[in-house]
Amino acid sequence: MEQKAYNETWSFIVKWITVILLVVLVLVIIIPWRIWQEEDYYRELCHWKMTNLWNAQRLYHELRKEYNPNLRETLQFIDQVRDSILADSMYVRNQKIFFNNKWIDINIPQYWHEDFDTTFAHAYSAQDTFEEIIYTALVPNEETGLIDTIFLNEDRDRWIYSDSLWEGRIIDTNSELRIERVMKYESYNLVDSLLVCSLVNELYQSELSEDSILTIYCPTRGGVEFKRYYFFTFSDTGHGYIHDGKRSWKK
Helix, strand or coil: CCCHHHHHHHHHHHHHHHHHHHHHHHHHHHHHHHHHHHHHHHHHHHHHHHHHHHHHHHHHHHHHCCCCCCCCHHHHHHHHHHHHHHCCCCCEEEEEEEEECCEEEEEEEEHHHHHHHHCCCCCCEEEEEEEEEEEEEEEEEECCCCEEEEEEEECCCHHHHHCCCCCCCCEEEEEEEEEEEEEEEECCCCCCCHHEEECEECCCCCCCCCCCCEEEEECCCCEEEEEEEEEEEEEEEECCCCCCEEECCCC
């Protein structure tokens, strides 16, 4: 009887040890995978933010022919220029802008605003449905002496049928629905959160050399480590930098 009770107790202990070991095994597999995902997320987010900061500097340079190591001021400046263009479509070429309590001379390229709008936006593929008017026309063929039937688009071929010397005759009109794949952009604002590395909650840094070369650094230089779940470590060797437009990481 004692032997039976002993076997049942031992069997119960073995089962629970097995369950615990299985749970530990699952955690050892899942937790590092989750940490790696977290590392990738913060690295990609940081690279995206630094790319935006560099693009802001690039657009600033087009206006002022120089870089501004003050990253926050750069964002505010180009955002204000874009607002001025929205208010006045003729706000191009040599202009003045009132910024930081003083008037500043700037030179705005003609399509600068389009670069701004597509740079600070998420691109996505979409479909546009539109109606086209198609004309059926009869046109004399000088080579054969016969009458050819041709089809003309109301908009694209206007230069043909609106010409006073055109000898053709429109005999029918039809409408067609067309679906066209296009690239659209959903813009986002140049908010202060772009200035902060989300992993360490510190501001990005910039340096302007004596020969006017700008470098933007992530504050994770030297690497960072954080404890996760007591036994695991979140470790990142650093998110890199952008030096004169060249990224330290692969695109």
